[in-house]
Amino acid sequence: MSFGSPYVTLPDFTYHRPKSLDEVLALLKEHGDEAKLMGGGVGLIAFMKERLMSPTHVIDVKEVAELGQVRQVPGEGLRIGAAVSIAELLEGGDLKTEQAVLREALARVADPMIRRRATLVGNLCEAIPWVDSPPALMALDASVEVAGPEGRRSLLVSDFIRGPVDIDLGPNEMVTEVVVPESKGRRSAFEKFTGGSEFSLASVAVSVSNGGKKRAAKLVYGAVNSTPVRCPEAERLIEDGLSPTKVRRAAETASEKVECLDDVLATASYRKHLIKVITTQVLWRMM
Ligand SMILES: Cc1cc2nc3c(=O)[nH]c(=O)nc-3n(C[C@H](O)[C@H](O)[C@H](O)COP(=O)(O)OP(=O)(O)OC[C@H]3O[C@@H](n4cnc5c(N)ncnc54)[C@H](O)[C@@H]3O)c2cc1C
Numbered sequence: 001m002s003f004g005s006p007y008v009t010l011p012d013f014t015y016h017r018p019k020s021l022d023e024v025l026a027l028l029k030e031h032g033d034e035a036k037l038m039g040g041g042v043g044l045i046a047f048m049k050e051r052l053m054s055p056t057h058v059i060d061v062k063e064v065a066e067l068g069q070v071r072q073v074p075g076e077g078l079r080i081g082a083a084v085s086i087a088e089l090l091e092g093g094d095l096k097t098e099q100a101v102l103r104e105a106l107a108r109v110a111d112p113m114i115r116r117r118a119t120l121v122g123n124l125c126e127a128i129p130w131v132d133s134p135p136a137l138m139a140l141d142a143s144v145e146v147a148g149p150e151g152r153r154s155l156l157v158s159d160f161i162r163g164p165v166d167i168d169l170g171p172n173e174m175v176t177e178v179v180v181p182e183s184k185g186r187r188s189a190f191e192k193f194t195g196g197s198e199f200s201l202a203s204v205a206v207s208v209s210n211g212g213k214k215r216a217a218k219l220v221y222g223a224v225n226s227t228p229v230r231c232p233e234a235e236r237l238i239e240d241g242l243s244p245t246k247v248r249r250a251a252e253t254a255s256e257k258v259e260c261l262d263d264v265l266a267t268a269s270y271r272k273h274l275i276k277v278i279t280t281q282v283l284w285r286m287m
Contacts, residue, residue, distance in 0.1 A: 039122030
């Protein structure tokens with residue numbers, strides 16, 4: 001990842017490798033704004049090389065055993081610790097059919113080497129508009145568990161991401177887990193278009209659940225605006241089932257209604273075209 005800066009070295013910092021959550025929280029309390037947490041370090045180290053971040057203390061959470069677990073909690077869902085790498089999550093087999101959208105999104109993150117280091121929590125906390133996990137997590141109504149000096153709190157991923165590179169987290173707080181709720185009978189899928197870039201130019205995460213009498217659908221678009229965006233108008237068209245006509249109408253509606261941005265990677269109008277293409281692809285696959 002390079003933003004064109006001439007730096008190849010890291011700024012000076014003190015590296016911490018705590019063994020327990022209490023130690024991590026104590027280090028955050030001690031160093032506050034001066035510290036940055038590190039999961040896989042894929043994003044953090046790149047940002048530090050570019051001098052986009054210059055923490056004087058880096059707190060590596062990979063050795064904290066309680067953050068390295070994936071737990072299936074009956075009646076609650078799947079709890080994924082902050083030190084679990086994307087590769088471990090994919091290989092562990094914990095992502096079931098109803099979480100297919102997350103499995104498909106993570107399987108296409110970067111390359112095997114990066115997936116071995118990078119964590120799901122790090123990917124989410126980066127909150128760069130074009131990373132892939134946030135739309136998938138939002139489609140599954142996932143939440144994050146936050147620990148800090150005031151205790152613990154839980155919030156939906158959709159509330160956690162406030163803006164580009166902006167998450168709802170205090171300087172002394174950390175994310176300990178991502179929680180994907182149980183949802184029997186849910187079907188979900190992910191699609192993205194990169195056009196040879198490192199990152200998505202547009203992505204879509206879909207989930208359709210059959211809870212009770214009414215089906216509910218979510219269509220969450222990533223990489224098209226500063227945060228992931230849903231398209232309720234297109235969701236209504238597919239909540240009672242999919243057919244070729246519904247797929248075409250949903251794809252056209254999403255392309256028309258989802259607000260897109262111009263940036264260095266693509267124009268807004270190209271992104272609108274991509275939305276139509278990837279929505280058709282992903283829904284066709286789910287028919
Ligand atoms: C060549 C390349 C290709 C890439 N391709 C893709 C791609 O296809 N799709 C995609 O989605 N991403 C892609 N990425 C981005 C990459 O996946 C992310 O940088 C990575 O997932 C971040 O995870 P990490 O564990 O390494 O986070 P880190 O780099 O350790 O941390 C990232 C940020 O999250 C914070 N953080 C980490 N852990 C916590 C915590 N527990 N609580 C609070 N804050 C925390 C850090 O302080 C930092 O600000 C690519 C990156 C590169 C270099």
